[in-house]
Amino acid sequence: MPEVRARTVLSLDGKWAYKRDPDRSGETEKLYDPSASRDDWGTMEIPANWYKTEVGDYHGVIWFAREFEVPEDTKGREYVLRFNAVDYIAEVWLNGVYLGRHEGFFAPFEFRVTKHIADGRNILIVKVDSPRDETEYRLVSEEPGSERPLSDTYKSRKPVALTTIKGSLVDFWHRPGWETQFGQDGNTGGIWQGVELIATGALTIDKVRIYPKLVERDGVPDGTAILAVDVDIYNSTGETVRAEVGLEAWGKNFESAEEIRKSKEFVLPPGSNSVRLVHTVKQPVLWWCRDHGDPNLYQMKITAATGAVQDERIETFGIRELKLDDNGLWHLNGRRVFARGMRYLSSMWLGEADGGMFREDLGRMRDLNINAIRIGSHVEKPELYDLCDEMGFLVWQVFPLHWGNYADTDDVIERAAPMMREMVSMLYNHPSIVIWSVFKEPNVYSFEPRPNLYGRLCQIMYEAARTVDPIRWVHTGDYEEGAQNVMTGVWGEKYHDFRVEDDASPQKVEFGTAAMAPLETAMQILKPEERWPPDWDRWYYLNLDPNWLKLQGIEVESKRSLEELIEESQTWAARQIKESAEYIRQRKYRPNASMFLYFWNDPWPCLGGSGLLDYYRRKYKSYDIFGMVYSPVLVSIEWVKEKHVLGFQKTYAPGESLAARIWITNDLHREFDDACLSWCVRDRNGSVLEEASQSRSIAGDSSQVVESVEWHIPEEAGGDYRVEAERKDRDGKLLSSNYFEFRVTGSASPSQ
Numbered sequence: 001m002p003e004v005r006a007r008t009v010l011s012l013d014g015k016w017a018y019k020r021d022p023d024r025s026g027e028t029e030k031l032y033d034p035s036a037s038r039d040d041w042g043t044m045e046i047p048a049n050w051y052k053t054e055v056g057d058y059h060g061v062i063w064f065a066r067e068f069e070v071p072e073d074t075k076g077r078e079y080v081l082r083f084n085a086v087d088y089i090a091e092v093w094l095n096g097v098y099l100g101r102h103e104g105f106f107a108p109f110e111f112r113v114t115k116h117i118a119d120g121r122n123i124l125i126v127k128v129d130s131p132r133d134e135t136e137y138r139l140v141s142e143e144p145g146s147e148r149p150l151s152d153t154y155k156s157r158k159p160v161a162l163t164t165i166k167g168s169l170v171d172f173w174h175r176p177g178w179e180t181q182f183g184q185d186g187n188t189g190g191i192w193q194g195v196e197l198i199a200t201g202a203l204t205i206d207k208v209r210i211y212p213k214l215v216e217r218d219g220v221p222d223g224t225a226i227l228a229v230d231v232d233i234y235n236s237t238g239e240t241v242r243a244e245v246g247l248e249a250w251g252k253n254f255e256s257a258e259e260i261r262k263s264k265e266f267v268l269p270p271g272s273n274s275v276r277l278v279h280t281v282k283q284p285v286l287w288w289c290r291d292h293g294d295p296n297l298y299q300m301k302i303t304a305a306t307g308a309v310q311d312e313r314i315e316t317f318g319i320r321e322l323k324l325d326d327n328g329l330w331h332l333n334g335r336r337v338f339a340r341g342m343r344y345l346s347s348m349w350l351g352e353a354d355g356g357m358f359r360e361d362l363g364r365m366r367d368l369n370i371n372a373i374r375i376g377s378h379v380e381k382p383e384l385y386d387l388c389d390e391m392g393f394l395v396w397q398v399f400p401l402h403w404g405n406y407a408d409t410d411d412v413i414e415r416a417a418p419m420m421r422e423m424v425s426m427l428y429n430h431p432s433i434v435i436w437s438v439f440k441e442p443n444v445y446s447f448e449p450r451p452n453l454y455g456r457l458c459q460i461m462y463e464a465a466r467t468v469d470p471i472r473w474v475h476t477g478d479y480e481e482g483a484q485n486v487m488t489g490v491w492g493e494k495y496h497d498f499r500v501e502d503d504a505s506p507q508k509v510e511f512g513t514a515a516m517a518p519l520e521t522a523m524q525i526l527k528p529e530e531r532w533p534p535d536w537d538r539w540y541y542l543n544l545d546p547n548w549l550k551l552q553g554i555e556v557e558s559k560r561s562l563e564e565l566i567e568e569s570q571t572w573a574a575r576q577i578k579e580s581a582e583y584i585r586q587r588k589y590r591p592n593a594s595m596f597l598y599f600w601n602d603p604w605p606c607l608g609g610s611g612l613l614d615y616y617r618r619k620y621k622s623y624d625i626f627g628m629v630y631s632p633v634l635v636s637i638e639w640v641k642e643k644h645v646l647g648f649q650k651t652y653a654p655g656e657s658l659a660a661r662i663w664i665t666n667d668l669h670r671e672f673d674d675a676c677l678s679w680c681v682r683d684r685n686g687s688v689l690e691e692a693s694q695s696r697s698i699a700g701d702s703s704q705v706v707e708s709v710e711w712h713i714p715e716e717a718g719g720d721y722r723v724e725a726e727r728k729d730r731d732g733k734l735l736s737s738n739y740f741e742f743r744v745t746g747s748a749s750p751s752q
Helices: 355-367 382-391 410-427 454-468 519-525 536-541 546-551 562-586 623-629
Strands: 007-011 014-021 042-046 060-068 078-083 088-094 097-104 109-112 122-130 137-139 157-159 195-200 203-217 220-235 241-251 260-268 271-281 298-306 308-317 322-324 330-332 335-337 339-344 372-375 394-398 433-437 473-475 483-485 507-511 594-597 633-639 657-666 672-682 688-698 702-712 719-728 734-744
Touching (some): 097 109, 097 410, 220 298, 241 271, 339 394, 519 562, 623 734, 633 672, 657 672, 672 702, 688 702
Parallel strands (some): 372 394
Antiparallel strands (some): 078 109, 078 195, 088 097, 088 122, 241 260, 322 330, 330 335
């Protein structure tokens, strides 16, 4: 075979022609014909989510066209046409030849097009269909006393049996028109990641999966690692050939002293082949999450040669191992770690986020002491996972199925299982990904009979993931296998006792609450006539449920303005998030192993949010306290009067006694000798009314009560008070500071 350059990638991004096809007549009109006129077509910059273009909110078919020529220096080579992601169904023609079809919104797909490429002008046509799911939206019955002040048009409705496998992108708590018959508004669609024409020699490396494994002997790590590397190679010669397949790896972000190199000859028949190389790394440099070490990354070059190199790929990977023990506790590289996490969805319209947005978001998370991210139920751009690898975030990836509103028919299972294999395969080499989930809350369903999702869909999805990944934990769905949602103030009783939720489930996959968006955002998305008094139809469409405010003890009728209502809502939510985070961390390993706030940011411009930032990355009140309660070494003050009620103002009457416990939670595997704890009670003027201090050691990787606070409240007391506590190491460096606020009034009711 003649010597050629191993691999050339030609980007087909840029201006494409496009044409809407609302009546789905494009094939009858032969819009795929390269000679068809496109004079009446518009232009769109690809990649793009079409919602963010002039197309806007559109369900249905759009045709796209792109002309290109292949470079002279690639002629005579093998060509692969690659789409990195199209939402949702793509059908592709090249020079009038039908190449095939792909369903899904996140996975790359490819076609071998060598025999269809012309020397001169080539015409690529793509039909993209992002349809409205035709499920019924059924009215949800409301409990007496909880009826919402909505018109019939906007009353709460939920889908009965979705079949479009798009998770958060089709019907979801944080979507335009959520829980109404308009729950699919704001539709996503289009060619939202890049398109490439890849030229190689006669052998093409299609896929590389790197399986790193820490070696144990008699149950004890022996300090080595083994790399099993599966390489899928396509032989285009039409003949059986002998090929040398080689690998070489080196440190990407560290200096690697050990040579990692392997080469082996294989006999490759025509068509698809899969080969495996195995290499022992004697002194592996491990990948760690950001607060336990360095996120050390390797790069590997894989080559396929027949004398000359025909193709090569560069893959980034890390050597690490995460295991869950019988109690659901996380062990990274043999060390127990606690996941201080965050649920993340960059935008409802994927593709809007870029590397800059991802880096800014992750940088802010790092500053707030977050070390883990739960992505679900969707799949982000590759850049996000690359940055998680680089910055040392643990990632729990959930497949795009959300709530039990999906049908579990044979057809849905047939289509979903291959998508699961695609997701696991495309993300497999990322060391940041440590857990897969097959479904987000499959047992949350409003109607009877309920689909048997666990026994049918979830189990087959689990098996599909396991066929690709034999190593990581595959989780079958929330509320199962130790995963629990512990959000409060959005459903259930008004005075929710948080303690009832913490007995059995080590994975707190969602905690937090809902709050009204920042004032600037509310003013931006509401018309003047919708702002005050509340236009409940519009507010509910924008994700603000009046029942949330009731559950949070907020009386809308007593408020004088939108500003006043937002202030009270955000104050309540900030207190709830602070207290629930503290409570979960105090019970670290008893039973809690992980915790994930719901959400980092609102994924669309909504009025009712549940994160630290809104869609525009404006702060909720909870943002500024979050880094404090996620500090690796946390001092926290637990209120012990009656029920552990979250979010509500804590009150006492004059003459009562304040009682609280001070906890120290240390997520670092480092002991602090003779650390000083000090606390005081202050009145609203800042005057110290009571104080104390002590010195004692803090054990590594621990959480325990270290002090009890007692203070008799004087009969003449009244107003707002706070207990402040701080912990310093033996050299006087501040490790953590925190506070607990309470009010002295004539009543001790938790609703005041």
